[in-house]
Amino acid sequence: MAMNHRIASILEEGAVVAIIGGGPAGAFTALHLLQMARRRGLQLNVLIFERRLAMRESHLHYEGCPQCAGGLSPRLCDALDALNIELPAEVVQLSIDTITLEGRWKNLHLAVPPDRRMLTVYRGTLPRCQALRHQAFDALLLDKAELAGATVIAHQVEEVSRDHLGKPVLTVREQGSARPITADFVVFATGINDSAAMYASHTTGRELYTRLCEGYRPPRLRKALIFELEGHCADELREGELHYVECSEGGLDLEMCSILPKREYLTVSLIGHSVDSADSHQDNLELIRRFLAVPRIRRSLPQGCSLTTRCACSPRIVVGMARHPFGDRVAAVGDMVTCRQYKDGILSAHSMARSLAATLLDEGVDKRSLRRGYRRTLRRFQRDNHYATVIFALYRLFFTNRFLSRVLYQTYSSEQKNRAAGKRHFERLLWVISSGEESYRRILWWMIRPRMLWQIFSTGFLVTLRSSAWERVFGLKWRDLGRFPVVVKREDLLEKLAALPTIQSRDRVYLYGIDVKRPPLKLLKVLHQFGEPGRPFLTPRMVNIRRREGCFADEDVIIDYRIFGGLIQFEIDQISTGDPHTIHFRVLGGFAHDGDFIFSVEPASSVYSRLSVLLSFNYPKGNNPLGSLFWRLFALLFPQSIHEIIWNHALCEIKQATEQLDPGMIASVPEHLTG
Structure with missing residues (x-):
């Protein structure tokens, strides 16, 4: 039987x-x-x-x-491959090449690895x-x-x-x-x-x-809010950048936000207490208006076109068993x-x-x-989702707390600058959280293992304390200013120096860069304010920077530097390059005599420009033992970290000044919208 x-x-x-x-x-x-x-x-x-x-x-x-x-994750793309399912071009909307993690004060960019695929459909x-x-x-x-x-x-x-x-x-x-x-x-x-x-x-x-x-x-179950933004700017919408946003501004309480690019649309998904408390379709529309009115969110959206909300829905998502x-x-x-x-x-x-x-x-x-x-x-x-509760609680804590977000940011930046691509464990951790590449159990173990905790403490916590102290000295304020990484990856720096042998031989070479969501000409207009009294960038306390003569169009600008009330002073003279996207200065006098100071603007895509700042010089050696001791002490008192702090702030100021919002390009929400 x-x-x-x-x-x-x-x-x-x-x-x-x-x-x-x-x-x-x-x-x-x-x-x-x-x-x-x-x-x-x-x-x-x-x-x-x-x-x-x-x-x-x-x-x-x-x-x-x-x-x-x-959104189709890398692991789902692997699963489709295993089933011999090939996605035709008409089904794939876009291929994601970058994930941007946006906290209230800090923003990080994660490149999708070359051997992985993330798609939108x-x-x-x-x-x-x-x-x-x-x-x-x-x-x-x-x-x-x-x-x-x-x-x-x-x-x-x-x-x-x-x-x-x-x-x-x-x-x-x-x-x-x-x-x-x-x-x-x-x-x-x-x-x-x-x-x-x-x-x-x-x-x-x-x-x-x-x-x-x-x-x-x-x-x-838990309610979500998903809406579609349509724009008439195909080039800008087709940038494959997925945004994960922590947004608790403008009276909003949102735990999870994503902005997913497609061909002519952006799909925005919201989860949080503000969504939970929206009781009607009109409440949802008002929530969308408030979300799109947050300045930081508007800067994350395409700026070169108008956007219109075309439809919205409130599906329920599963959060249990x-x-x-x-x-x-x-x-x-x-x-x-x-x-x-x-x-x-x-x-x-x-x-x-x-x-x-x-x-x-x-x-x-x-x-x-x-x-x-x-x-x-x-x-x-069921077991894995228990670990997820802890992971997302820690993730949100770090991205919404001003100090902890700086610790996270400094850990990421230090690793980009000092470690080879295959040894960036913190970047890998952020990638697997964002992309879903690993189980939540394994992700939590990565987060709490001793090596990761030490890295966060030594290159994140301690560096944040040092940076905060120097920012107070120079009066650098981050209020209402988004912070983006400006350090250049170790391999990119080596590649850049290989193309500049004369600079490579210098004692001090500092390279910083930032992506600006504007074409090069608009970025150059902001850079041409360098040295002017009312410039929107590079105004640290105890550092007086003033254009003495010349104009950028004629490539004959001379700018005076006075630091600590004139205790340190030198001038930088513009050198003709024949390239309208490059501003090259030679340093005359002071500790950086005969050094180079270069602004370089390159179109990174149809939407973005890449701004790079290269500083290179040799510290004086001194003509006698006493002079040699003095310059060694000077180098210790004026380390690379000060340059990095000042230029991090300055480049973020340049980015914000260049990306000023156009009031006519604010995303709109019709009164009557498909639900």
Whole structure:
């Protein structure tokens, strides 16, 4: 009898597996089932029921919006490769090359490694309001499942029950008549946003599932706000820069914000107490207006064009674990069960789908078999999300606290400057948190291991204390000024010096750089104020910088430096270069006599300019032992850290002055907006 029960509980040749819901969770389940079954020499009859498909001109078209930001992580791209799914050009919106982490006071840039991919897509057909099935990611997955052998059915499952053998029976209405379909196993992949209010004449997937699996309780949910910004500045919108923003300004309390670029749109996602407390669509619109009015947010958006909010929705996101996510011959996958905390819902669905498929084929279709196989994967999600709670609490603490954010910033900057690319462990830590490359358990271990804590203390905490002291000496204020890293990576500095052999031989060579979201000509206009009394940059206390004569257009500017009331003084004379994007000075007199001082502006892309500042000189050696001792002491009292502090502040001032907001380019929110 036990053997007969075991045979009856496995999928046999020709078994029917019904999947209710054709989103990523459902499509991935079908793909993995069919792929694994073929390896075992088993033929399955897989049916996918998807209500977003509609018949048009004798063809099925995908319509609607799954209410998702549409980001594909590196690990998800790996999963697609493993399934031999190639994303066509019309589906991929953009390739992300940079992740920008924006705190209230500090900003960090993380380059996507050359061997990793991050992409943006539209999962559905909004916000373009066109049924372009071939451009929707979810439709592509459905197509791949159909090509693999699944049957896609554009009908709603109206009712479910069980027959006398305990097999699920689905009632489907086709052309006005109800048709029963008996399945050997049913997978529910309808998500948690298929509310009955949206489909008043139909029963939701959650309600249907509880009729087959009593005791089901959905996971804990939290509201998000997602809206699309449309702009008429294709070049600027097509920059592949993903922003993660900590925003608690302007009366807002937001824990997680992301700005995801696409071809003609930006997808903005918000999570936080301000979103939780918005009770209506009008509240959401007011929240969007307040968010877009924050000066720091406006500077993060494209400045060369007007932006208009085209649509907004308030989907619920999963932040917990469902109860009874499986039973005899039935299981739920995707958001109906759980999700990786605040990250990578599509990859979570893929992992659950793969685990469920393997369990059905290797263990069985009864509840006991699912407990042996599928439950292990669900428990891993549950355990890992406990670690996520700690990680995101620490992450937000560091990015929202003025002092701790400086510690984080200094740790990152010191590592960029002093360590080779393969040994930047702190940068790697920030990358895996932002990209979802590792489990939360492993990320937390990286955060608290002794080597990482020592690095944060020695190159972050101690350096922050020293920098704060020097900033007080020179009267440098960071209030309302965004702080961006200006140190140049070690390999970039070596490459630059290799091209400048005369400078490479100098005792002191300092190179700083910053990206400015403006074309070179606008940046040069700000630089041409160098030495003027009302300039918006480089005005430290006890350092008097004054243009004595000449103009930049004629390349004959002379600027006087007086430091500590004239105790240290020298002049810098402009040298003709023939390059309008380079301003070259030669230092005359003082401790840096015959040194070089170079501003270089390069177009980094169609949107950004790269401003570099190069300082190089030799300290005097002294003509006698006493003079030699004096200059050695002088070098110790005037170290590289002072140059870095002053130029960090100055370059951030230049960036802000150049990126002044154009009032006519503020993103707008229509009074009546699709919800």
